[in-house]
Amino acid sequence: MNTIIEQSFSVPFKYQVCFSEDIFSVGNKIFVDLLAKGRNAKVLFVVDNGVAEAHPQLIAQLKAYANAHSESFSIPCEPIIVIGGEASKNDEAIYKKIVEATHLYGIDRHSYIAVIGGGAVIDMAGFAAAISHRGIRLIRIPTTVLSQNDSAVGVKNSANLFGKKNYLGTFTPPYAVLNDFNFLKTLDDRDWRSGISEAIKVALIKDLSFFTWIEDQSSALAKREMAPMQELIIRCAQMHLDHISGKDPFEFGSSRPLDFGHWAAHKLEHLSDFRIRHGEAVAIGIALDSTYSYLKGWITEADLLRIITVFKTLGFELFAPELGGENLIKGLQEFQEHLGGQLTIMLLKALGKGEEVHEMDHELIHQSIELLKSFNQKEDLVNS
Numbered sequence: 001m002n003t004i005i006e007q008s009f010s011v012p013f014k015y016q017v018c019f020s021e022d023i024f025s026v027g028n029k030i031f032v033d034l035l036a037k038g039r040n041a042k043v044l045f046v047v048d049n050g051v052a053e054a055h056p057q058l059i060a061q062l063k064a065y066a067n068a069h070s071e072s073f074s075i076p077c078e079p080i081i082v083i084g085g086e087a088s089k090n091d092e093a094i095y096k097k098i099v100e101a102t103h104l105y106g107i108d109r110h111s112y113i114a115v116i117g118g119g120a121v122i123d124m125a126g127f128a129a130a131i132s133h134r135g136i137r138l139i140r141i142p143t144t145v146l147s148q149n150d151s152a153v154g155v156k157n158s159a160n161l162f163g164k165k166n167y168l169g170t171f172t173p174p175y176a177v178l179n180d181f182n183f184l185k186t187l188d189d190r191d192w193r194s195g196i197s198e199a200i201k202v203a204l205i206k207d208l209s210f211f212t213w214i215e216d217q218s219s220a221l222a223k224r225e226m227a228p229m230q231e232l233i234i235r236c237a238q239m240h241l242d243h244i245s246g247k248d249p250f251e252f253g254s255s256r257p258l259d260f261g262h263w264a265a266h267k268l269e270h271l272s273d274f275r276i277r278h279g280e281a282v283a284i285g286i287a288l289d290s291t292y293s294y295l296k297g298w299i300t301e302a303d304l305l306r307i308i309t310v311f312k313t314l315g316f317e318l319f320a321p322e323l324g325g326e327n328l329i330k331g332l333q334e335f336q337e338h339l340g341g342q343l344t345i346m347l348l349k350a351l352g353k354g355e356e357v358h359e360m361d362h363e364l365i366h367q368s369i370e371l372l373k374s375f376n377q378k379e380d381l382v383n384s
Contacts, residue, residue: 013249017153017177017237019230023141024061026068034139034176035072035112043139044107045079046098046125048088048117051143052081054186058116073112076105084117086274088124089160098128107136112175114139118191119151119278123166126157130170137175143183145195145229146279149236153177154244164334165266171249179237181230192224193314194279197261199236200310201286205260206239208352215306218313259335260346260354261285264323267331271322283316284323287375291368292360293348303351308375319376323369329362 020030035041045062052058059079066075080101082088101107113136115125122140129138142152158169184192196214203211213235214221217228243258265285268276276284287308294304311318322328336343342358349355 013155013173015173015176017179017241019179019181019234021180021182023178023180024058024065026065029069031065031114031139031178032069032072034178036110039110040071041073042076042105042107042111043073044077044098044101044105044111044113045075046113046115046117046121046128047079047081048084048121048143049081050084051117051183055183076107077101082117082121082124084121086120086160086269086278088121089158089166092159092161095124095128095159098125099132102128102132102136107132109133109136112137112139114141116141116143117147118142118144119147122147122152123156123158123169126172126174127159127169130157130172135172138172140174140177142177142179144187144191145184145193145233146191146198147195148179148184149195149233150198150240152179153237153240155249163270165269179233181226181233184226184229189224189315190277190280192229193222193316194277194283196221196232196314197279197283197286197311197316199232200307201260201282202236202239202243202258204286204290204307204348204351205258205346205354206243206352208350210235210239211310211351215310218310222314256344256346261287261289263331263335263345264288264328267328267334268320268322271327272320276320276322280316283311284318284320284372287311287318287372288323288365288368289345289347291372291375292364295364295367295371296347298355299348299350303348306351317376319373323372328369329365332360 018030020028022028023031062079063075066073080098082094088094107113113125113129115122119142122142126138129136140152142148155171155173156169157172158166161167200211200214203214220228261282262285265281268281268284269278290304290307293299294301308318332343344356344358345360346354346356
């Protein structure tokens with residue numbers, strides 16, 4: 001006898017992505033207003049060491065803010081300072097330290113973990129929050145362009161294992177995302193530009209008008225003008241949120257349009273021992289797959305030159321020695337394993353329109369690498 005009982009239910013997810021400045025000045029209530037009313041909650045703060053060093057007054061500000069709003073929340077222990085960048089995801093001892101703190105200080109499902117830092121630290125702390133008590137409410141406070149416009153607004157949390165990016169992880173929506181534009185002022189030039197690659201990514205596959213706007217604003221963005229950067233972040237975040245709210249937010253299928261350029265990017269990060277930062281690797285990956293799309297006959301040479309010129313105007317390098325040989329090609333297999341199914345790669349059918357393919361011609365990839373290398377060496381693509 002076979003008996004089958006089928007269960008079906010849906011759970012709505014809702015969270016706010018907020019934009020502000022000086023969020024921990026005592027008079028700014030945007031943080032405290034996010035917390036559940038009528039309960040004095042514990043908030044465990046996790047802080048990226050790069051942010052702590054760039055903002056030496058931050059820890060004192062957190063304590064003063066908590067004292068001023070003691071009717072709403074308290075800080076049960078010193079903020080946990082963790083190493084920034086991908087290193088935070090490579091050492092399991094770091095996320096376990098956060099898990100241990102939830103045990104030592106009674107951080108339960110009615111408490112909060114608030115993580116302040118770049119995308120990698122937010123990924124890692126989110127993973128720790130998701131596996132503690134089967135999910136502690138997470139407030140993300142991203143401090144880089146890339147995390148404010150892309151990684152922190154989504155539902156992914158992760159740590160690295162076995163030399164593979166994001167091997168451990170969960171799909172767990174945050175309680176809230178709070179962007180403070182003032183954190184961007186202390187970024188170095190590399191981190192300022194890195195996040196712009198994710199905006200170019202989503203524009204190229206979804207919205208030609210947004211790509212054209214980035215193209216028009218590329219010189220201003222390269223000069224670190226804040227107004228266009230704020231607009232870019234808000235627009236890009238909205239597009240990512242619109243995509244996440246679509247038909248496959250937890251990526252049960254193999255289609256991942258927002259990973260345009262990422263199969264190569266993930267491999268480049270590892271091959272360079274993370275000398276190449278994520279946003280920089282994404283820029284190279286987008287340029288590579290755009291070049292492949294051109295050689296495949298899908299976009300014109302003029303289209304390709306527009307893409308390459310925008311990246312170069314922003315100051316990106318579009319070639320790295322790690323692109324050579326067969327090591328990069330192995331990234332295709334690893335990307336398929338990460339998808340857990342059919343290989344699915346996003347290419348460009350036209351500017352503003354992505355098209356998925358399920359196989360890549362290895363010889364055409366090598367030709368794309370050589371052409372990309374020549375583009376990277378040219379100072380003036382338009383007149384060359």
